[in-house]
Amino acid sequence: MTHTSVLAVFAHPDDAELGCFGTLAGLGAAGFDVHILALTNGANSCSPDAAFRPVEAKASAAVIGADLIIEDFVDGALEARRETYSCVADHLARLRPAVVLTHMVGAMDHQDHETAGRATTTMAGRAPYVKLILQAEPPLMNNLFCPNLYVDVTRYMPDKLTAVAKYQSECDKPYVAERAIRERATWWARQAENQDLAEDRHYEAFRVVKAKLDPELLRAFGGRAPR
Amino acid sequence: MTHTSVLAVFAHPDDAELGCFGTLAGLGAAGFDVHILALTNGANSCSPDAAFRPVEAKASAAVIGADLIIEDFVDGALEARRETYSCVADHLARLRPAVVLTHMVGAMDHQDHETAGRATTTMAGRAPYVKLILQAEPPLMNNLFCPNLYVDVTRYMPDKLTAVAKYQSECDKPYVAERAIRERATWWARQAENQDLAEDRHYEAFRVVKAKLDPELLRAFGGRAPR
Amino acid sequence: MTHTSVLAVFAHPDDAELGCFGTLAGLGAAGFDVHILALTNGANSCSPDAAFRPVEAKASAAVIGADLIIEDFVDGALEARRETYSCVADHLARLRPAVVLTHMVGAMDHQDHETAGRATTTMAGRAPYVKLILQAEPPLMNNLFCPNLYVDVTRYMPDKLTAVAKYQSECDKPYVAERAIRERATWWARQAENQDLAEDRHYEAFRVVKAKLDPELLRAFGGRAPR
Amino acid sequence: MTHTSVLAVFAHPDDAELGCFGTLAGLGAAGFDVHILALTNGANSCSPDAAFRPVEAKASAAVIGADLIIEDFVDGALEARRETYSCVADHLARLRPAVVLTHMVGAMDHQDHETAGRATTTMAGRAPYVKLILQAEPPLMNNLFCPNLYVDVTRYMPDKLTAVAKYQSECDKPYVAERAIRERATWWARQAENQDLAEDRHYEAFRVVKAKLDPELLRAFGGRAPR
Amino acid sequence: MTHTSVLAVFAHPDDAELGCFGTLAGLGAAGFDVHILALTNGANSCSPDAAFRPVEAKASAAVIGADLIIEDFVDGALEARRETYSCVADHLARLRPAVVLTHMVGAMDHQDHETAGRATTTMAGRAPYVKLILQAEPPLMNNLFCPNLYVDVTRYMPDKLTAVAKYQSECDKPYVAERAIRERATWWARQAENQDLAEDRHYEAFRVVKAKLDPELLRAFGGRAPR
Amino acid sequence: MTHTSVLAVFAHPDDAELGCFGTLAGLGAAGFDVHILALTNGANSCSPDAAFRPVEAKASAAVIGADLIIEDFVDGALEARRETYSCVADHLARLRPAVVLTHMVGAMDHQDHETAGRATTTMAGRAPYVKLILQAEPPLMNNLFCPNLYVDVTRYMPDKLTAVAKYQSECDKPYVAERAIRERATWWARQAENQDLAEDRHYEAFRVVKAKLDPELLRAFGGRAPR
Secondary structure: OOOOEEEEEEOOOOHHHHHHHHHHHHHHHOOOEEEEEEEEOOOOOOOHHHHHHHHHHHHHHHOOOOEEEEEEEOOOOOOOOHHHHHHHHHHHHHHOOOEEEEEOOOOOOOHHHHHHHHHHHHHHHHOOOOOEEEEEOOOOOOOOOOOOEEEEOHHHHHHHHHHHHOOHHHOOOHHHOHHHHHHHHHHHHHHHOOOOOOOOOOEEEEEEEEEEEOHHHHHHHOOOOOO | OOOOEEEEEEOOOOHHHHHHHHHHHHHHHOOOEEEEEEEEOOOOOOOHHHHHHHHHHHHHHHOOOOEEEEEEEOOOOOOOOHHHHHHHHHHHHHHOOOEEEEEOOOOOOOHHHHHHHHHHHHHHHHOOOOOEEEEEOOOOOOOOOOOOEEEEOHHHHHHHHHHHHOOHHHOOOHHHOHHHHHHHHHHHHHHHOOOOOOOOOOEEEEEEEEEEEOHHHHHHHOOOOOO | OOOOEEEEEEOOOOHHHHHHHHHHHHHHHOOOEEEEEEEEOOOOOOOHHHHHHHHHHHHHHHOOOOEEEEEEEOOOOOOOOHHHHHHHHHHHHHHOOOEEEEEOOOOOOOHHHHHHHHHHHHHHHHOOOOOEEEEEOOOOOOOOOOOOEEEEOHHHHHHHHHHHHOOHHHOOOHHHOHHHHHHHHHHHHHHHOOOOOOOOOOEEEEEEEEEEEOHHHHHHHOOOOOO | OOOOEEEEEEOOOOHHHHHHHHHHHHHHHOOOEEEEEEEEOOOOOOOHHHHHHHHHHHHHHHOOOOEEEEEEEOOOOOOOOHHHHHHHHHHHHHHOOOEEEEEOOOOOOOHHHHHHHHHHHHHHHHOOOOOEEEEEOOOOOOOOOOOOEEEEOHHHHHHHHHHHHOOHHHOOOHHHOHHHHHHHHHHHHHHHOOOOOOOOOOEEEEEEEEEEEOHHHHHHHOOOOOO | OOOOEEEEEEOOOOHHHHHHHHHHHHHHHOOOEEEEEEEEOOOOOOOHHHHHHHHHHHHHHHOOOOEEEEEEEOOOOOOOOHHHHHHHHHHHHHHOOOEEEEEOOOOOOOHHHHHHHHHHHHHHHHOOOOOEEEEEOOOOOOOOOOOOEEEEOHHHHHHHHHHHHOOHHHOOOHHHOHHHHHHHHHHHHHHHOOOOOOOOOOEEEEEEEEEEEOHHHHHHHOOOOOO | OOOOEEEEEEOOOOHHHHHHHHHHHHHHHOOOEEEEEEEEOOOOOOOHHHHHHHHHHHHHHHOOOOEEEEEEEOOOOOOOOHHHHHHHHHHHHHHOOOEEEEEOOOOOOOHHHHHHHHHHHHHHHHOOOOOEEEEEOOOOOOOOOOOOEEEEOHHHHHHHHHHHHOOHHHOOOHHHOHHHHHHHHHHHHHHHOOOOOOOOOOEEEEEEEEEEEOHHHHHHHOOOOOO
8 A cells, every 4th residue: 555544434325525525635645545445425414315315425436536436234224233343444454544533422312423433433542553532523412512623624625515416316415515614614714713714714523532753743833854 | 952852741850750751851852942831849858858859850850851840820729720730831832843742631640631631732733833732641540541652762762861860859659660661662562563562672651632744644654865 | 560571691792692692583573571680791802992891782782672681690700699689689589580591510611600590590499480490501611512492593694693783892892793703603503404504594592491381382383373 | 393392312212201201291391292203222221121212212202292202222322423414314304393302422421322412412413493502411420511591390290200100110210209300390499599598389491502592582581562 | 546536527517417427327326436527507597596606516416426526717708718628638537548439520510529529539549548439419409419338327317317317507407397307218229229128227328439449348248257 | 140240341351451450350369259351352453463352351350260241332433322331230139249340531541441430430330239330541641540448469460460461462552561561550559548658559440430338337347356
């Protein structure tokens, strides 16, 4: 493997887009191979067009040239079983990602999110090659979400909006509307910047589960050439 | 200001050394200007040699060429008063650090640590130029400390040990003994690396309060040249 | 006393406006006597016009006909001392409010907020006539705020905006801008309504500390005339 | 639908009676249609008379004219599966309750309680018509239960005691004894009233998960006719 | 020192009696020297007889032959200052207790309780001779108290009731009434025994902060003579 | 039954050894009958020798004369099902242990650990004969483990090391190496003793879930013959 990998593990197609697509775009631009793993095909939508969800997901991932994997667990029935944990573990072992993103655990927003977040946090936490594990904001019912990491995705907002817009079968969900996505990203920008920010910044918000750093990394916070 | 700054705010001389000196050394090597602020002079030690503490602190900071500031709050009496908050705020405003390190809040290990940690976390959280706020492991009574960031300080352990050894007036405290410091750094290495690590790695452990990132930063986790 | 009272206890003039003015307006409309207690005069602002803060606060309270009390604790120096607790206790004993609103405790956003929130939560918790204690959202650094009560203040948004606009001396603070206030109220509307809401709803968000109910109260959630 | 609905979702017949029957009685008196959903038939009791549990449950619900639904999940085997979540979701969609009551999550008192509480909290949290979600006190092992809402059920205690007494098959369980139920309700009265209460008050205790209010509701805390 | 010591550190005379007098009686019977430290004289009571509080405290301690120390911090003004911490530290150093009991931290029930609990927990946690640190139930506002240790004080209830009855100046406080104390002790008995207990058991409840055990200690849970 | 029992319930052979074998040895020496229940046979190891795990477990238990029970749930697939809870309940009912040890809940280190810890904590919490429930340190990913009970196992370290060494099939796991086990026990000794301890002490660390004490027990903390 010539590039370092990022693996985003979420329950349904569209979860990665809503929670961290700007960050994935930024990681891609920074030279990572980006992989998105949807554990179900999202067929449980109210929409009659749910059968198109995998096609939509493909088009969405293509916006940033990400690799998309859709597993065949049943939407709404992603249970805390051995198969779920093994599936996540196998993809981790195959891709050996340095960065892993997944659902927040404990939000009580959707049973599949809880299962996917627990399995991924557990399995990534055991993998020695994983350097960073982040849990993303839930799209609904985020009142227990206490972020401590904010990523400036301003320059990747067009990609994020384009990707979410691929999900035509979801367009009845209010949180996939462009306005809702912009408001959300503006909200996190205000928290990240303590309200001082220019009106046109956009951020995504995360909870750090584990980060393992070389001090060189910290140069990114503003250091310059080594002395 | 030509270099970006780091500010470590702790209650007593020796607190920064025990909690994050390896990380400070790494930040210095990465091109940051490192500033250590001790809010008291540490005169409350049992040792008759406590008067030497500021001299020792100076010698310790010099190991990595850090700037040392010792304020004159009274050791053991660092109270949650306006003066404490203003002092921290003034140093922040003057140095405009990108990275701030301080005590863990809530450890109930020492009243001065609690006050210093609260004042610094509050004031740094309000400062728009601060990009990263970390709380360090308490030297005693760390049973409530739940780290989520580990920094590999292996190459800076000689600096850390040299710095701590400057505190001759503290040598009766078991946690400043070289063996204790090595054991601690090995412990965090095992947690960071899931036990898989070679025997000779050393880490420091932190709790992320807030991080504000540009996606470029994430390249440090393993990305390569941008596409 | 012919009307039942509400008492909002905050550290500075403008805190009540930002955190709960819509709810106070609604309580006033529902027949409560509304009292706003600012423990300091807010003179610690960066603005040279801070001397006008009490005048501004008066004009703001007048928007909804609320009673305004400004105590003379020093802005930035509201410490956890007996005087603070006694002051809050005295106003509670005098007004015997059924509803008390104050700062969130534990946000680490401002030392005065922490002190005011703790003193009020403690003293109101001990007062048998208090039926409802709510902690409001911090204006900055709300990442630890986990609301569980949302109040629809759509019809009181004009009052809220008018009241905040009285604080001309604050207009350099980004979180008092009308746009910021609208965005915040829209954000909470989306959380309260699970995103399903029409675009033009506005809410304020709170944490319930204690509520003591007669089941009749619950009729307000949708019951009709008793059988 | 002419009346607004309340839905209490618990794992076993008798759970709703022990945790919130007084509140349900009060809601009924306030004009709500009260529905009690028991996800299992409670057949796992030690009693040879467990087969009578559904009959007992019917008689108990009749005390306040509540609608009783008993689903056929297996007592002791209520697992976090799709069927459980769908069942709860279907009853929510059918009844569109404004108020939902369920088990506390996280008590580790009974696996069925945990599952029922999680499924109901998740599904009710997603339903836009639900205005109030409350978690009730566990009958055993309540040391992690931190209530913040107390309902005065003094006038409904006879109903509660009559209802619980219907469960003859349970009479070997010490917590269904009348004395235990009275002690419990007196305990919560003392917490609600800060011990100041007359000896003969009785309360039930809850944890607020989510409340969505119109300010008019707040009149119930003591406001009078609108101005 | 021939006997091992126990030190109970509370803010006011009567706090130790309400929270842990049965346990202190049991420790005395088990051969410990029992010391009760009241940091204030309790003069802030509403009662005109508050001047008698130290006399009452003396009479109360005498019930179990405990040593009573009353410090002269001001009731209602026990602040988190150096003098408070030093006072507690000095008594610890003098008595070298194996067991320390104090207020719960975080209850927000009384500012003096918070200060006394924090100072004692911090200082006892740093003392190597302390083997057990327990935080007692708050007499009011215990909704955040999550006990994990229950002590059977049935045989010491007469002592506890006799001791509390010495506080004639407090008799207007509902939580010092004999009935309230019995109800409380019965409540904890039910939690400790999972409701299965005979009607006549009484317990006190605590939160374990730190326990340091020799495995021999564990024999007390039911082992017999060593093999 | 002539002796009082201890029951350690863990997911895999080797979990009890790593988490609490020294304590089990001490309990055995104090006169308890020690029972170790492994819910799976540990066959999911990477090692080709995993088939030998039950034989190894037998040899390990024999070091302290403990009774070993291996149930046949599938390693990696210990799910939160009725069978799991019933199995634990049956062994509890049969052995009626006074002391129960199990996994920490909430560590997100291994799905089987979570299930075993939840089932055991729940079922032991409901059993009136259980006087002490302890959760042991996770062998990996212990950053959320907040111990409050430390057991001095210095004299039982040879037994612990001998027992762990029986697991030849595990010798590729870094945390079963003698050095790792010694480091861990030394770390907890430093926390227990506040670093003051002689270099050669070893401890195990636990979280107290529930303890139910007779005051006589407290004599073990240093009291002497009763008066």
